[in-house]
Amino acid sequence: MTATEFKGGPLATRIRTDVAERAAKLTEQGRTPRLAVVTATDDEASAWYVRSIAKAAGKVGITCDIVDLGPAATTAEITATLERLSADDSVHGLMLQTPLPAGARLEELAGAIDFAKDVDGASPLSLGRLAAGLPAFAPATAEAVLSILEHYEVELQGKHVVVVGRSTVVGKPAAHLLLDRNATVTVCHSRTTDLAALTGSAEVLVAAVGRAGLITPGHVRPGATVIDVGTNPTEDGGLAGDVDPAVAEVAGALTPVPGGVGPVTTALLLRHTVEAAER
Amino acid sequence: MTATEFKGGPLATRIRTDVAERAAKLTEQGRTPRLAVVTATDDEASAWYVRSIAKAAGKVGITCDIVDLGPAATTAEITATLERLSADDSVHGLMLQTPLPAGARLEELAGAIDFAKDVDGASPLSLGRLAAGLPAFAPATAEAVLSILEHYEVELQGKHVVVVGRSTVVGKPAAHLLLDRNATVTVCHSRTTDLAALTGSAEVLVAAVGRAGLITPGHVRPGATVIDVGTNPTEDGGLAGDVDPAVAEVAGALTPVPGGVGPVTTALLLRHTVEAAER
Structure with a gap:
């Protein structure tokens, strides 16, 4: 058996086409x-x-x-820049890229991003509203997971979904989005004992840890849908997912890396920017 | 076998004693x-x-x-009241009690509570900061679950904890606090299929659904620790938990209702108020 490949390309193209039309209208105005x-x-x-x-x-x-502040930027400089761009009416979407200088935390600094412009859902207010079921931009990567599942018509209601990874940018917001779709959600992480027993019970498995090949065939329930969020640089300059490619022999469906979650993430970030500009 | 009773009283007394000392110092000032x-x-x-x-x-x-606004209060009146009290320097802690008038949502209205005074962690900002691991007041009930587990020295690291209930005031924040303690966390709810299979694998089970007796002995792994957050009114004017008392024959430890989570919740709410006043 070989898993169906859940490519991100077709969905990303559809989103970008919609975004381009909406951006053109805004430009006309x-x-x-x-x-x-x-x-x-x-x-x-x-x-x-x-x-x-x-x-x-x-x-x-x-x-x-x-806006490149360089690796020596202080948290005060980063905050001041985010505040300036938050106050700038010509800027509709604003994001802070990681990694950050030592000692700086995205969650803390992102609080300086105006909620209405927080198109990558990085601020604590965006995360809290997402968790509370109130309108907010979700982190694009977390939303991409859900969008791919929806695009390929994977039933979530009542299903057991296991998310491996508890980051503020992917694992936690993805868990909340999955709960919103009435999935039963387990969050595993580096301290989880017997990871394979838990992931092996998942009808849908989301890998978002940042460790190449962590999820092996022995971690996957036969026929499960596996979403690979990992983008780990390889020695030859390529990208490897968190999921061992051999999982394709066990899973029912699997997103490729590259070409799965990544293109959808970028497309959603652009859609959020257009949505912010339309307000 | 009969479960050890994890009463809330001793811990609540200890917290209240500390709070009383700190409140007295503040009053002196x-x-x-x-x-x-x-x-x-x-x-x-x-x-x-x-x-x-x-x-x-x-x-x-x-x-x-x-501050009783009566059952006919509009969301605008509630918001205005929360804003007024947020701006009042003599008020240190501020909470909005549920139930609310039809159409009003706690999560939405609580956004009007000043973050520094949000002693029951009800605002989306508090929830988001909690989820992101930043300082914030947790909802007192969710924190009480963790405080009882800590008081009775229940190991959480690497353990599988199942939370039944996904409310913004208990289930979700409790899940984040448990993840912070390195537990592996599953959130179940009304749409979960085969609840007993999931809860039956839990080393620690937290019931926070608001349905009397939902958790029966068949839902519990022998020897598990069971925390009962339910406070369901009974016909005779008493309180019943979400956990069937017969679970005491299977569980290793169980919080009583009343007398378990409840008194700790109230004590923590008072501690948060003193902490807010100390700033």
């Missing part, structure tokens, strides 16, 4: 949507990702400003 | 801690609970104002 990405790192993978966002934004008619 | 409880209901159980908070507050030297 003299309100070209603008996304500002604040960076404070010289990490190469991060720089590559930010350039890919800017490129994708350009293709759908969204202006993307990369 | 001319800063008597003050808690304002806003109500908008004629529900008898709610009124009884609020009076019990006021009484407990009085005993430890905290002033408690009950």
